[in-house]
Amino acid sequence: MDNNYNRRSFIKVTALSGGGMLLGFNWFVNRTQRQMNAAGTPADSDWTEFNGYISISSDNVIRIMAPNPEFGQNVKTSLPMIVAEELDADWGTVEVEQASFDTSLYVRQFAGGSQSVRTTWKPLRNAGASARYLLRQAAANAWNVPFEEVSTNSGKLIHEKSGKSASYGEFATAAASLTVPKDVPLKSPADFRIIRQSQKNVDGHKIVTGKPMFGMDYTEPGMLIAMIEHPPAFGLKLKSWDGSRARRMPGIKDVFTISLFPEGYERESFDTRTFNELVVVVGNTTWEVMNARKKLQVEWEPVKEKKETVNAFGNKREETIPAGLESSERHLEIMQEMAGKPARQLRKDGDPEKAFAEAARILERTYTAPFLAHNTMEPMNCFARVTDTEALFVAPLQAPEFAERSLSKRLGIPVDKIDIRMTRMGGGFGRRAYGHYLIEAALISQKIKSAVKLVYSREDDMTYGIYRPAYTATYRAALDANNNLTAFHVKGGGFPEHPVAANRFPAGAVDNYLAEGWEMPSNITIGAFRAPRSNFIACAEQSFLDELAELMGKDPIDLRLELLQRAKDRPIGTSNDYDADRYAGVLKLVREKSGWGNSTANGLHRGVAAYFCHNSYAAHVIDMRMRDGQPYVEQVFSAVDCGIVVNPDAASNMVEGAVVDGIGNALYGELRIRDGAPQQRNFNTYKMIRMHEVPKKVEAHFVRNDIDPTGLGEPPFPPVFGAVANALYKTTGKRFYKQPFSAGFETEQGGK
């Protein structure tokens, strides 16, 4: 979308309470703290809507729509900040509202891939700048002065020569009747007043007072509660069921089955068919449905191998879903077997075979990591009211566009009859990009002809799949007699996808380079998990580089900088996907901020790692020590280059969270499979990082530049794992190759 967006210039008389809507309007509106304490809502005032993003009331309340789903990345604050900047609004008088899903008004309404700020940066700035332009024009017309002489300052229109001034609200109606010019100039970053200033979370007050805002909190009179019973293991399906006892339990309305997709359905990228047939219990309340589920009599049987067609954005491919009950132990054995075999070539530079044959020294190491469950604090859930002809959903979800398409196909309802309202999400991490729970809720609502909220228990959520895949990678490096790195080889594999990004560093920095990947079909369903693939391969690669630097007798940061210099001066190949200068930039910044090379005090041991993914660069130095016989991360220094930082304190929060998430998953994260069944079902068996295991300090530093924002939710996460592994080596004298690393601590101590 550019300046020629779908401009809708009409006057809307809207009572803020929005009577008559299915959804109470205020449910999605948020005022800043200052406004909460001030006069309050300008009820019944006239609102002028400039475009999908901005409405201004006659008494000068500016409402900005937050277009993208919010799951903790703070876009509900940062995206409206971008609009307000170009609008030159007074941020303190802005109220923010979560937009509904509407492709006619907004660009990609998607939470994932660290894309929200990156993809909306220009459209949001254009929206703000265009509205400001119209307001200035309206004032110029009314005051009969040249357009250029009308300036703005924090929500005020000013004509200095005549001393005239007015609020935006006074000219909102007049401005909306004007035409938006083609190219409205945008501010120079040097003139930013809102962007680059820390602004508090617009939902902060609601969060700390427990206001309803999550999908789980949504309710309507007469709404029923539904829960699903899925097979206890991957590789099993429904054989027979008897719901008669469950149906007789108090508060229960019905027990039946649903089938997600018919045979032959072409799955799209975010469609999943983990367990196609599910038993459903519907009742009045969650507790009654939970109790009734215990009375279900269900038999399961093994699945047969099947072929499915996947339609990934037009590219069709056949996928084999194998039969059998898989286990993590067997996966590890297969990984070991595959480490010694050639795999599919992904990239080759020079003659790596020859270089390895002629090497004076070769370093070879293999790394593994298990399945991970996303474990969003809010389990999957979805409100649905679906008839044969139209559908309403209120749900926490990351990818409404993909969900809507799948819903339309499955239900036979055109997309314009499907209304999706996005609630705040209690975490996402990739998990809520997969909209199966909307389809489940829709089928249940259709069947029982009622509004219904589908609720997953924690156990349902954790054992349903959509996991981070189980991965392995084997790295080899060849050194000649003069200690030069002559060849580099990575071979990665996994269930059911490999983790290798073939064009990523150190590709481009080594003359002879080989990248390979293998993939093993599995009936355990996987999905995007914060920085997919990178969240494993960064750890393997950065651990390997650390060990390689040691073998070469070099400082680990120096080795990386030498390789990056090589990639900049004389790059090998043309498709390297990183910018060597920005990559080196975060290493240099973290070196400076951590005082790298100086002796560390009090028995602290340091590890470093850096990585590039999702268009941004991050590096961490982790200081670790032994505490009560266990390695403990005491403090972390982080350096990030994500271009312009929109909301600095919130960005620091994101980096701190990524560091904690990375430490937790590196040390403890594991979803083990035995006989097809997940061995962790709740937080009493799935170890999550907790308060006492968190560093005392995380210092987040950002490279200052004027590059358009390149994304932040994911990039700081992957290199944490590598920095943990490298600090562990310095702390314990032992290299850790197998995640979760804490399993290795326990063995050292004689087992637990």
Place this chain on the structure above:
Amino acid sequence: MAKFNLKVNGESRQVDVDPSTPVLWVLREHLNLTGTKYGCGVASCGACTIHLEGMPVRSCQLPVSTVKQQEITTIEGLSASGDHPVQEAWIEHDVAQCGYCQAGQIMSAAALLKNNPNPSEEDIEAFMTGNICRCGTYLRIKQAIVAASQK
């Protein structure tokens, strides 16, 4: 089903539910107080933390029949307008990311400070270890508790 008279946030409330129903679900689905969150149902995450007679308890493991006349306080009743020192410190430190666990974190923190107005870092860590934050905002939670303790 049975009728229970509860004292919730200073008000008398009557509910007609199965005696085994956890207070969590009574609050959320019978009294429309959804600030108290469901996270695990096995008292392992702390999202459902409320105060019972001022003591922090996991409401997912508290059958309504055991409450009797004990005073229940939820996040909605912690303060009149979100001005409890812990709530204010949470906003000041912009703690939340997704926000789902924070009501439970705040209820735990408020209970900690009530019994131990000047907790050490170790006290905070020990007391708050039952509350999971999947987004990893623990550092800010700790900073906010320290700040609130100084008020």
